[in-house]
Amino acid sequence: MENELLNRVEGNANVHRWSEHTQLEKGDSITIRYMSELSDYTRISVTQNNLQELKAIWDQWGNETKQSFYSKYGDLPYLFDIQVDKSLFRVLAQFWNPAYSCFTFGEVDLVLTVEEYTALLRCSRFQCDRIYSRAACVPTFGKKLMIITGMSEQWINNKIKEKGESKCIPWGALKDLIQSHPDGGKRVDIFALSLYGLMVFPKALGYVDEATTDLLHQLSKQVTFVPAILAETFRSLNACRRASADSFDWVPLLGIWGAIGYAPLLVLRQHGLRQFIPTAYELVQSEFAYKGDDYKRKVSDISSAWNKTCRLKGVAIGPTTTPEYVEWRGRRINDNIPRPSVEGARPIEEYLQVMPSELEIMKQEFERKNLELEKRIAKLEEEKIYLSLDVDVQKREVEKERKEKRKIEEDRDDLKEHYKKAQVSLKKARIGGSSNQLQKEVREEKSKAEYWERKFQEI
Structure with a gap:
């Protein structure tokens, strides 16, 4: 970056002018003639170390020991509670754009x-x-382990193993030290070494790599490990490329196994600032590993650049963009990443929604259950109405049956009375009536009696 922007806080407008001028003068990270080395599909292994034993040790510690770790090494233990979504990680990796480190x-x-x-x-x-920088002359792996653990040279040499091209120490040996070391401060340091080596900078499953001890050795100098973590995150997503620039229009990051650059001006919208055209010249060539004859000079140049940083001062105005940025973004050449399909496309606002707070989630859940309860109450009220209608119908049916029963009982009484009269008539007929007339009356009365008897039995 130009000298007038170094080692101070600069206004948004000045950085805006400088960035667009540099981009016009030098060009983008890649040009039209660029041929991507990336395949259309990336296979990613998401195998990780089992951290349950490390977490169990942390859970057993008292508050005083935990506070000692926080003050010395930061809030890393909170990462224990993060669940890695392997499917999401595989998908995100497909959209990593190495040309712009984003x-x-x-x-x-x-x-x-x-x-x-x-x-x-x-x-x-x-x-x-004050960033971590791999020193040109560093103590041996064994010496650094002796300083961190406080153990003897013989013990250290017996535990050191080789995995590929690098040396390492098994987690089992460090676990035993954490649980049995008489020095509480050393237990915290060994735990930090294990946490960095197994979670943040893993290389071989079940082992802590030599490069991790170099980082931990330098943390006592109050250097920040954040750029190193960011660098190794980017390098794990990028293919290895050779860097050749001596000055930087972007931010170079030193990791523990190599270095890479990224362009923070590319994503000003993430900080609520106006997005303008960023400078990213030769960003695609920024990555290099700590190998070969020239890497030490590059590390020295990057370390010097971090002594002259520039910070952007601006007013948060929302995620707006300049017209020039929109035009540049439309014609920019990206590395081999999936192209969006317009079929079934939805606005980006639908994807970038603000996560609701725990209170809002509880409120939504309460409202959902309340709505379900109201629907159930309405259904019960409806069923109650239908039941009341059924009761009325049943009452009318019962009343009708009662009336019919009373009528039949009255008819039965009439039948009995009529039968008595018939008996009297029969007696009179025996005395003075004709035989034919008498038989006819008997048959009629008998027929009536049978009819009403059947009717009564039906009820």
């Missing part, structure tokens, strides 16, 4: 930032501009 989703760029990692892994001892 995720590209259609017209939107997203990138992990130093500010976010600093807030997440908060540690008051770290100085934000």
Whole structure:
């Protein structure tokens, strides 16, 4: 970056002018003739170390020991509670754009930032501009382990193993030390070494790599490990490329196995600032590993650049963009990333929704259950109305049956009375009536009696 922007806080407008001028003068990270080395599909292994034993040790510690760790090494133990979504991780990796060290989703760029990692892994001892840098001359792996663990050279040499091209120490040996070491401060340091080596910078399953001890050795100098974590995150997503620049229009990051650059001006919208054209010249060539004859000079140049940082001062005005940025973004050449399909497309606002708070989630759940209860009450009220109608119908049926029963009883009484009269008539007929007339009357009375008897039995 130009000298007038170095080592001070600069206004948004000045950085805006400088960035667009540099981009016009030097060009983008890649050009039209660029041929991507990336395949259309990336296979990613999401195998990780089992951290249950490490977490169990942390859970057993008292508050005083935990506070000692927080003050010295930051809030890393909170990462124990994060569940890795392996499917999401595989999908996100497909959208990693190595040409600009960012995720590209259609017209939107997203990138992990130093500010976010600093807030997440908060540690008051770290100085934000005092970064970890791999020293040209460092103590041997064994010497660094002796300093961190306080163990003898013989013990250290017996535990050191080789995995591929690097040396390492097994987690089992460190676990035994954490549980049995008489020095409480050393237990905290060994736990930190294990946490960095198994969770933050894993290389071989079940082992802590030599490079992790170099980082931990330098943390006592109040250097910040955030750029190193960010660098290794980017390098794990990028293919290895050779860097050749001696000055930087973007931010170079030194990791523990190599270095890479990223362009924070690319994602000003993430901080609520106006997005203008960022400078990203040769960003695609920024990555290199700590190998070969020239890497030490590159590390020295990056370390010097971090002594002259520039911070952007601006007023948060919402996620707006300049017209020039929209035009540049439309014609920018990306690396080989999935292209968005317009079929079934939805606005980006539907995807970038604010996560509701726990209170809002509880409120929504209460409202949902309350709505279900209201629907159930309404259904019960409806059933009650139908039941009351059924009761009325049943009452009318019962009343009708009672009336019919009374009528039949009255008819039965009439029948009895009529039968008595018939008996009297029969007696009179025997005395003075004709035989034919008498038989006729008997048959009629008998027929009536049978009819009403059947009717009575039906009830």
